[in-house]
Structure formats: C-alpha cells, structure tokens
Amino acid sequence: MTGYASAQIGAAAASAEGEPRTGPQRRLGMEMRSVNSRFLDLSFRLPDELRSFEPTLRSLVTAKIKRGKIEVRAAIEGQDGNALPDPAPRMLQRLASVQDTVQSWLPDAAPLSVAEILRLCGAAAPTADTPADEVTQLAEAVLAALLAARAQEGVRLVAMLRSHLKLLRGLTEQAGPLVPQLVEQQRQRFMDRWREAMGLAEGSATPEAAQDRALSEATAFAIRIDVAEEVTRLESHITEIERLLTKGGEVGKRLDFLIQELHREANTLGSKSSALELTRISVDMKVLIEQMREQVQNLE
Incomplete structure (x- = not known):
C-alpha cells in the first residue's frame, strides 16, 4: 500500500x-x-x-x-x-601546505577550489x-x-474488494440455475445421438455396439457440461475471501492465492460452457477477478 x-x-x-x-x-x-x-x-x-x-x-x-x-x-x-x-585556520594551513607540496611535484595540478576546501574541512x-x-x-x-x-488506503481497498465480491457472487448465483438447463439440453442431444446410433446399428451393428457408442457419448457429454463443481468452488472461495477481509491482519499473500483459484475456476467454467449465457458470465467473472488481483497485491 x-x-x-x-x-x-x-x-x-x-x-x-x-x-x-x-x-x-x-x-x-x-x-x-x-x-x-x-x-x-x-x-x-x-x-x-x-x-x-x-x-x-x-x-x-x-x-x-x-x-x-x-x-x-x-x-x-x-x-x-x-x-x-567555518574552516579552522589550522586546517586551512594544512591544506595550503599540502597544495604547495603537490604543485611542487605536479606544476600543472589545479589549485583547490572553495567548494573543495569546505568539503575537505567538513x-x-x-x-x-x-x-x-x-x-x-x-x-x-x-x-x-x-x-x-x-491503513486509510487499506480501508478503501477493502471496500472496493467487497463491492467486486458482491458482483462476483451475483454472477455465480446466475450460473447456478443454468446448470440443470444445460444438463437437460445435453440430455436431449444425447437422446438424439442415441437414436442416430440405433439407426446406424440396424442391419450393420449389434445392439451391444450401439449401446457402447451411446454410453461413450453420454460420458463425454457429462464431462464436458459438468460445471456444478466449479460453481461450488467459486462460492467457497468468495466466502473465504470475505472472511479474511473481515478478519484483517496479514492476509495479502493468502488473498493472492485465493484470487488465483478464482481465476482458475472462472476460466474452467468458460471452457466447459456450451451456452452463450454461461460464456458471458465467465468473461464478466474474469474481468472482475483481474481487477481484484491488481488491488490484492497492494494489501499486506
């Protein structure tokens, strides 16, 4: 600070x-x-x-x-x-004697200036x-x-961080209800893939092969859309940051770590997103988190 x-x-x-x-x-x-x-x-x-x-x-x-x-x-x-x-007369005499000695050996040596005499005497x-x-x-x-x-600047920074945390929590709450909707959308996509797989299997593949393909598709979809864990961790990190700001003391380095974790979760949320709205939320989160990162580095 x-x-x-x-x-x-x-x-x-x-x-x-x-x-x-x-x-x-x-x-x-x-x-x-x-x-x-x-x-x-x-x-x-x-x-x-x-x-x-x-x-x-x-x-x-x-x-x-x-x-x-x-x-x-x-x-x-x-x-x-x-x-x-005030240079002492004895010191001035000593400097004059030294200067005469130097000039007797080095005739081209420049004489001492007033500034040099005052510096040497001092x-x-x-x-x-x-x-x-x-x-x-x-x-x-x-x-x-x-x-x-x-401390005065710290009060101002903490107020700014609390304001950003409030906005970040609001974005997290917006992301939560989107998860079931995304699951339903992907479930419908899975059913379409299942019907497609069964259609391809008629006369050319066994039901077991079609079932294996459908299960593989379902697993891939589930991994790709599962952002509920990221949302939960975001809420947990926000709560911990709020607790540290209330506690006070030497919390700067711990806040640095938590901000890094927030950015990681927001980035993962965006990479897994299969909906435009969730992508927008992820971008807004990262903007807020980056602003917080710059300020957290100023806190002790």
Missing part, C-alpha cells in the same frame, strides 16, 4: 568532548515513503552521521510492515539552511553524535504516521 509520513525534532547534538554544542540548534528530520510491492523492499538514504542507526531503523520497519517498497530518508540540518561551516572535522533515543523516538513517530496512512 502507498503512504507517506514525515516529522522533525530538535537534535541536541554533543561535541566530541561530550559537551553540548553552541550555535544554531540542529534539526533531525525523517520521512518514510511506501509504494505497492508484492514483497518487502527496504531502502535507506541516511547521512554518514546516522548510518549506524540503519539496523535499528530496519528492525523497527520490518516489525510493523511485511509488504511494500519502503524508502526511509533522514537528514540533519541547522535552523539556517544556508549556514556554512570531512576532517569530528562529527557530532546524535542521541540514539531521539532517532528512535522520531522513527517510531514517523512509522506510526505511515501505518495510519496505509
């Missing part, structure tokens, strides 16, 4: 010596996105300072979500998003430690909001 959630909190970062840092307060922001997927696929986009929290975040997400493509992003920024770090500076409880607290809040968003 799809969903999106984000939140921010103030990050009370500490210096390398463990003392609170002065200056603009930093903010820890996190967002989680979820899109449809048959399996659980997690991806993380974290700054280096938060990379060590990936196992913790992964455990939090996998404990609550079993299906979907989930992307977790986090960032740490100051109140002034345009603020640039990489060499000690990183602030973000408290683990703040990261966990923020992740739990964002995850709860994401689950709420996914």
Whole structure:
C-alpha cells in the first residue's frame, strides 16, 4: 500500500568532548515513503552521521510492515539552511601546505577550489553524535504516521474488494440455475445421438455396439457440461475471501492465492460452457477477478 509520513525534532547534538554544542540548534528530520510491492523492499538514504542507526531503523520497519517498497530518508540540518561551516585556520594551513607540496611535484595540478576546501574541512572535522533515543523516538513517530496512512488506503481497498465480491457472487448465483438447463439440453442431444446410433446399428451393428457408442457419448457429454463443481468452488472461495477481509491482519499473500483459484475456476467454467449465457458470465467473472488481483497485491 502507498503512504507517506514525515516529522522533525530538535537534535541536541554533543561535541566530541561530550559537551553540548553552541550555535544554531540542529534539526533531525525523517520521512518514510511506501509504494505497492508484492514483497518487502527496504531502502535507506541516511547521512554518514546516522548510518549506524540503519539496523535499528530496519528492525523497527520490518516489525510493523511485511509488504511494500519502503524508502526511509533522514537528514540533519541547522535552523539556517544556508549556514556554512567555518574552516579552522589550522586546517586551512594544512591544506595550503599540502597544495604547495603537490604543485611542487605536479606544476600543472589545479589549485583547490572553495567548494573543495569546505568539503575537505567538513570531512576532517569530528562529527557530532546524535542521541540514539531521539532517532528512535522520531522513527517510531514517523512509522506510526505511515501505518495510519496505509491503513486509510487499506480501508478503501477493502471496500472496493467487497463491492467486486458482491458482483462476483451475483454472477455465480446466475450460473447456478443454468446448470440443470444445460444438463437437460445435453440430455436431449444425447437422446438424439442415441437414436442416430440405433439407426446406424440396424442391419450393420449389434445392439451391444450401439449401446457402447451411446454410453461413450453420454460420458463425454457429462464431462464436458459438468460445471456444478466449479460453481461450488467459486462460492467457497468468495466466502473465504470475505472472511479474511473481515478478519484483517496479514492476509495479502493468502488473498493472492485465493484470487488465483478464482481465476482458475472462472476460466474452467468458460471452457466447459456450451451456452452463450454461461460464456458471458465467465468473461464478466474474469474481468472482475483481474481487477481484484491488481488491488490484492497492494494489501499486506
């Protein structure tokens, strides 16, 4: 299921010596996105300072979500998003010395740009430690909001599935009364074949041979028109899907299987059909089932 959630909190970062840092307060922001997927696929986009929290975040997400493509992003920024770090004079002296050494050996080497100096100074500076409880607290809040968003979509999907199941059950009920009619039609066809066989048997075949042919025809007809079993299984699968939707929980994979079985029975119903009306019912069933299949893959 799809969903999106984000939140921010103030990050009370500490210096390398463990003392609170002065200056603009930093903010820890996190967002989680979820899109449809048959399996659980997690991806993380974290700054280096938060990379060590990936196992913790992964455990939090996998404990609550079993299906979907989930992307977790986090960032740490100051109140002034345009603020640039102040390079230490000692670091600048060190970079100037290194640059002079490189250019003495490689005269054609390009001098360092301002952007490169800022990047090198930032990489060499000690990183602030973000408290683990703040990261966990923020992740739990964002995850709860994401689950709420996914639940809202789940309610909509369940309502759609119930509507389709109602239509599917109606088609199944239409198919049921057609079975005796088809049997009667095929019985009449069998009697015609029987009379034909008896006519061919007069003077050229024994009654036993005619009877064997008639029995073979009757057996073939019975196998071809027997769709009562398919109708019964369709009703059973529809009832089970309705039960799972009422029960809730992690039912996505079981629903996947039941939808496959529904399609199998509807397809068999159409292949055995000897009446135009039953063929139409089979086609309408397969259209509904295919629409349900697309949505069931979004449910957890």
